[in-house]
Amino acid sequence: MTVSGAWRRTARGAGLLADDGSVAASIFAEMSALAVRTGALNLGQGFPDEDGPPEVLEAAQRAIRDGMNQYPPGRGLPVLRDAIARHQKRFYGLDLDADRQILVTAGATEALAATILALLEPGDEVVTFEPFYDAYGGLIALGGGIHRTVPLRAPHFQPDLDELRAAVTDKTRLILINDPHNPTGAVFSAETRALIVELAHRHDALIVTDEVYEHLTFGAAHVPISTLPGAWERTITISSGGKTFSTTGWKVGWLSAPAHLVTAILAVKQFLTYVNGAPFQPAMAVGLDLPDSYFTGIADVLRSKRDTLAEGLIRAGFTISVPQGSYFIVADARPLGYAHGADFCRALPGLAGVVAVPISAFCSPAHRHEYASLVRFAYCKTTDVLTQATRNLAALAPA
Numbered sequence: 001m002t003v004s005g006a007w008r009r010t011a012r013g014a015g016l017l018a019d020d021g022s023v024a025a026s027i028f029a030e031m032s033a034l035a036v037r038t039g040a041l042n043l044g045q046g047f048p049d050e051d052g053p054p055e056v057l058e059a060a061q062r063a064i065r066d067g068m069n070q071y072p073p074g075r076g077l078p079v080l081r082d083a084i085a086r087h088q089k090r091f092y093g094l095d096l097d098a099d100r101q102i103l104v105t106a107g108a109t110e111a112l113a114a115t116i117l118a119l120l121e122p123g124d125e126v127v128t129f130e131p132f133y134d135a136y137g138g139l140i141a142l143g144g145g146i147h148r149t150v151p152l153r154a155p156h157f158q159p160d161l162d163e164l165r166a167a168v169t170d171k172t173r174l175i176l177i178n179d180p181h182n183p184t185g186a187v188f189s190a191e192t193r194a195l196i197v198e199l200a201h202r203h204d205a206l207i208v209t210d211e212v213y214e215h216l217t218f219g220a221a222h223v224p225i226s227t228l229p230g231a232w233e234r235t236i237t238i239s240s241g242g243k244t245f246s247t248t249g250w251k252v253g254w255l256s257a258p259a260h261l262v263t264a265i266l267a268v269k270q271f272l273t274y275v276n277g278a279p280f281q282p283a284m285a286v287g288l289d290l291p292d293s294y295f296t297g298i299a300d301v302l303r304s305k306r307d308t309l310a311e312g313l314i315r316a317g318f319t320i321s322v323p324q325g326s327y328f329i330v331a332d333a334r335p336l337g338y339a340h341g342a343d344f345c346r347a348l349p350g351l352a353g354v355v356a357v358p359i360s361a362f363c364s365p366a367h368r369h370e371y372a373s374l375v376r377f378a379y380c381k382t383t384d385v386l387t388q389a390t391r392n393l394a395a396l397a398p399a
């Protein structure tokens, strides 16, 4: 796809177009196309290959049959906002006003986009960890912001707290934290969370948290930063039903924040999508009201999938970081003789019939080299697919 004339200059201004005017090539698209072309098992993109809970799927079908097919309210259907409030109360003890402090969005992605566009002035700084979810870089650029990063380093991918302190300054408008973290699988420590709140206060910054993997942790239960003392008043908490209910294609997300911040974000959101997914919203409400056993069940199943893939990767000769949450394992291909993850990922379908993505895809150009040999494998796949993948990967093991 190419864009010409003034449009091209504008999008390129945010670094979103390649020099030839094409959409800057995404390694995700390249790797997924490679999986299709070669018939390799796609452990590249992070979407589940099984359907989510039948109650949720049926609720959406029922809503369509019942005629819920027109624009829902701008803030989202009350039935979903009420369910989000109940969910935040049940799991985190938060008391939310469903009419003023909650906004339904087109996935977590639109929540992030509307938040960044609403709250950032051109030239403001946004601090994130690095590697970072790829949309962050693009959205900060669209908002005219300056992206500062704090490195997460293998094997544990926890930030150095002095580096975090140094990154947040009076120029920082937003501290954007993804916990549990994609792509590294890290879950951040209580000390890190507390320091983020302390720094936000000291420098009058807002905190934006992306918690789409909130129910997919394998150790201690997830702790939203907004539950920390002094955090609520300056935190925008973002999540989505895509990962929790294996419905990534539905794009129903939400955020919660103090009412004046929600209003500012709504002012932008109304001109992005306005609204989305009317029949999916009551279905998400059914999901959020599922019993505790559903939520512990998905984490247990995912942990056993993580273990299957982790053992397979170790047997194949990789050095891995064991993730504490999310869908992904980061593996180092250096012990197998590959210093360059992108080259390795291009070769992997031929070598082992498996697709992965290089961690460099989640890094800024200046820091890519620090993560050059690392690749990300997704384990949100059926046990059959994971077992087959680990069998294939065994072929890589040095004799």
Ligand SMILES: *Cc1c(COP(=O)(O)O)cnc(C)c1O
Binding pocket: 106, 107, 108, 109, 110, 133, 178, 182, 210, 212, 239, 240, 241, 242, 248, 251, 252, 253
């Ligand atoms: C999948 C993902 C998203 C996108 O969520 P949607 O609800 O599909 O928009 C956002 N952040 C992270 C870290 C993700 O992995």
